[in-house]
Amino acid sequence: MRQRNKPWAKQKLDDHPQYVISSPDSQKGSWSDYFGNDHPVHIEIGTGKGRFITGMAAQNPAINYIGIELAESVIVSALDRIIEQELPNVKLMNANAEDLRDFFEKGEVDRVYLNFSDPWPKKRHAKRRLTYKTFLSIYEDILPEHGEIHFKTDNQGLFEYSLTSFSEYGMLLNYVSLDLHNSDYEGNIMTEYEEKFSNKGSRIYRCEVQYR
Template sequence: MRQRYKPWADDFLNEHQDLIIQNPAEHKGKWQKLFSKEQPLHLEIGTGKGQFIVGMAKQHPDINFIGMEVAKSIVVTAGEKMLEAELDNLLLIHADASHLLDYFETDEISTLYLNFSDPWPKNRHEKRRLTYSSFLKQYQEVLHSEGELIFKTDNRGLFEYSLCSFSAYGMLLKEVSLDLHKDEDPLNIMTEYEEKFSAKGQPIYRCKALFQK
């Protein structure tokens, strides 16, 4: 989906470089120093407009959160939400997840979230899917030994593909939900996409998985 151009995006990023990090490689292994206190560090890849990551930071003040988004026009919208919430346990990164190992040290992340990632449905685009094995290898490196990968989507095809990808990689499937909202998890924070699709009666799929190190 093409994102609406925001002519003010560059100015916003320049004005808030302490909250939206554009040079994440400089903080590899030192992310805790950017927060007011040292706490477990959770990362969302593809944070979108920020509803999920801001909601999680509000719900869990005892955790430090980082939201990563590659699209400039979207990350600034998440930045506006973050500023309005006035949170000291949340940062955003404007960067590409393909280079995750350049940004985070081994075992630096406690939990990693993938929410409503682009399904890239064509076979020739398989390697772009965020649950493809090359991405899983990076996740395994940055997550500590007991760290969870939590994946949500409305796309059944991507969900089935991802379960197979996780299993083939040797991951342990800790939880598999074929209708998350029917299961009524009281701690679930919805993304903007999740609200949209669930309002239409579409099931939301979620998987929690562990790497076996």
């Protein structure tokens, strides 16, 4: 979906350094100092407008959350949510997932969330999918041993591809749901896209995978 350009977005992000991490590479190795505690750090890659990350932060005050989003015109909406809710345990990072190794040491991130990532349906674009093996290697380098990825999508093709990608990488499939909203899973926080697609009758797929 094409996002409306917001030329003022960058300035607004710059104006809120208490919520937006301006130089994430300078925090590498010292995220506990940045947050002022030793709580686990969970990141969401492609945080969009921030409904999921703020919902998780409100529900789990003893976990630090970082929402990572490349598009300034999108992440500024997540900033509005954080400002409104005054959540101390959630920050935003306007950055590319390809650069995560520049921001985090091994084990500094305790969990990765991938929610409704771009499916990049054309075969020639497979390397851009956030569940492609190159990205799985990046996540492995910032997660602890046996670290987890939690993945949700409405796209059946991407879900099937991702399960194969996880398995071929040697990961464990700890949980798989082919119809999340009609399952017994508890504590689900919906994203904006999730609500939109589920209201149209789309099935939501979810899995939890773990590095060996």
